[in-house]
Amino acid sequence: MTEKIERQALAVSRGGNGEAATGAGTRLARKAAEMPGSDKADSPDQPLFPWGNKRRFNAYSDFLRRHYGTRLQKLSVNAGFSCPNRDGRKGWGGCVFCNNSAFNPSYCEPSKPIRVQLEEGKAFHAWRYRKSVKYIAYFQAYSNTYAPLEVLKARYEEALSVPGVAGLAIGTRPDCVNEEILDYLARLSERCLLHLEMGIESCYDKSLRWMKRGHGFECARKAFASASERGIPTGTHLILGLPSQSREEDLEQAEMVSSLPVQSLKLHQLQIIKGTALERDYASDPDRFRFFSLEEYIDFVIDFTERLSPSICIERFSGEAPPRFQAGPTFGMIRADMVLQRIEKRMEERDTWQGKLAQQSAADSSHG
């Protein structure tokens, strides 16, 4: 076990995703050196796993704390952007699973200035996380690079002007970035923490068509490469359990995502959300869907994690839309943090860890 972990540690420290990812890693390391408390990354404790702690997966929250020396709380913002899959440019109805209301916190109303949303978000989280001293403004709803550059600049700058906001997480689609936007984001990432989240949801074109995404996987591959060439840290999302994919295909995506120069990944189990095309599909043909039970999901997501590159941080393992939005089977009243605890406990029982079964090509080439 130890020798394999050491080889993976070498791959992580050298940029396990190859040269393209290394630019973002270097940029992050430089930003880290500028943040207070960043010396915590050099703890004298001997790390057990490649990502520098004893947890059995590379947690994005730990990565942020390690590199920025403090807990960073995300504050959602609805900046009033639209989406090309809703305004007719790519489609009208949106992706089949999408209902932005299901994850939009109550303080996020596009009618309120971004500054006000962020101040209300700070107040909302203040009682829960008294130790949070820095915030990331999370441009979450719709496609947050889908506007002329001057509009984007004004909205991002408004967020960065709020006291305590150390950076931006920008959620968008792979087909909503271009060279001009990426060049600007690269410059912006020189002066603040920046994370560009481009959801792909699936690595298979047949599923992207089924979800009515309006773009293919190659579009995503190019967008991640272009961002990475500029040193912009990126993240992505996948939905596990789509009826258009087999469980084996779900699992194979671990390798496919590992081949992308992404820094972080969010995993979600398929949920049927009210007010979506998926709700109607499910109501008319429920037998087409096969949902994970909680126990199945925990083991499945561990199988996935074993095959995922150890250099990719995992930001979440499961989704949790509020119960009032659920229109299909769920994991019950269990919160995502409890699911996470169960996953970590099960990883210990199985004596496994992220990347245990990942392709060794990155690690092996690092020895050359």
Ligand code: SF4
């Ligand atoms: S998931 Fe994103 S891209 Fe799809 S319709 Fe919703 S906002 Fe648009």
